[in-house]
Amino acid sequence: MPAIAELVGPTDVESLTAEQIVETVLERLHPRVALACSFQKEESVLLDMLLEREPQTRVFALDTHVLFPETYALWRELEQRYGIRIEVFEGPSLGRQAATHGEALWERNPDLCCSIRKIGPLGAALAGLDGWITGVRRDQAPSRAETPKLGWDERHELWKASPLADWSDEDVWEYVRERDLPVNPLHERGYASIGCTHCTQPGTGRQGRWVASAKSECGLHA
Numbered sequence: 216m217p218a219i220a221e222l223v224g225p226t227d228v229e230s231l232t233a234e235q236i237v238e239t240v241l242e243r244l245h246p247r248v249a250l251a252c253s254f255q256k257e258e259s260v261l262l263d264m265l266l267e268r269e270p271q272t273r274v275f276a277l278d279t280h281v282l283f284p285e286t287y288a289l290w291r292e293l294e295q296r297y298g299i300r301i302e303v304f305e306g307p308s309l310g311r312q313a314a315t316h317g318e319a320l321w322e323r324n325p326d327l328c329c330s331i332r333k334i335g336p337l338g339a340a341l342a343g344l345d346g347w348i349t350g351v352r353r354d355q356a357p358s359r360a361e362t363p364k365l366g367w368d369e370r371h372e373l374w375k376a377s378p379l380a381d382w383s384d385e386d387v388w389e390y391v392r393e394r395d396l397p398v399n400p401l402h403e404r405g406y407a408s409i410g411c412t413h414c415t416q417p418g419t420g421r422q423g424r425w426v427a428s429a430k431s432e433c434g435l436h437a
C-alpha cells in the first residue's frame with residue numbers, strides 16, 4: 216500500500232482545504248484521475264471546483280437505467296453548462312437483468328442488484344485510473360465518519376480523494392448559492408441523498424435510501 220507521502224510529501228492532508236485537495240489531485244494525477252458523479256449537490260460543487268482549475272478533468276457516471284428523470288435532466292444541464300461529456304458506465308439492460316435474475320431484483324436482492332448495476336460498472340470506470348474523486352462527506356452517515364480527504368483505496372487499488380469530507384450540509388449549500396450552481400431539484404423536495412428511483416425516498420442524511428431494508432450503502436464507498 217503506497218504511503219500518502221508518496222503523493223503529497225510531508226504535508227498533513229487533513230489540514231488541506233477542499234480546494235487544495237482538488238489542486239493536489241489534479242497536479243499529481245490528471246489525466247489519470249476522474250470524478251465519480253452521482254448528481255448530488257456535492258458533485259455540483261466538485262465539478263465546478265475541478266473544471267475551473269482543469270477544464271479537461273475527467274468525469275464519469277454510473278447509469279443504472281433507473282435514475283430519476285430529474286437526475287437525467289441535471290446530467291444534460293451540467294454537460295451543457297460546462298461543455299463537457301460525462302463518461303458513462305452501465306450494467307446490463309433492465310430486460311437482460313430480468314431475464315437472468317427475474318423482475319424487480321432491487322426488491323428481492325438489492326445487494327445483487329447494486330453489484331450488477333453499480334459495483335461492476337464502477338470497476339470498469341476505475342480501470343486504468345490512478346485515482347478517483349468522490350463527493351462523500353463524513354456527516355452523511357456513520358459508515359462515512361472516517362472518510363479520509365485523500366488516501367489509498369485498498370479495495371480498488373488507486374488513490375481516492377473526498378475533498379468535501381469535512382464539509383457540512385450547510386457548507387455545500389453555501390457554495391452552491393455563492394456560485395449559483397445547478398443542483399438536483401429533488402434536494403429541495405426533501406431528498407438529502409438521491410439514488411435509483413426504486414430505492415430512494417425523501418429523508419435526511421442517507422435515511423431515504425433502501426428504507427425497506429437494513430441496507431444503507433450500495434457498496435461503492437463502504
Ligand code: SF4
Pocket residue numbers: 279281320321324325326328329330332333410411412413414433
Ligand atoms: S440502488 Fe436499488 S435499483 Fe439501484 S442498483 Fe441498487 S438495488 Fe438496484
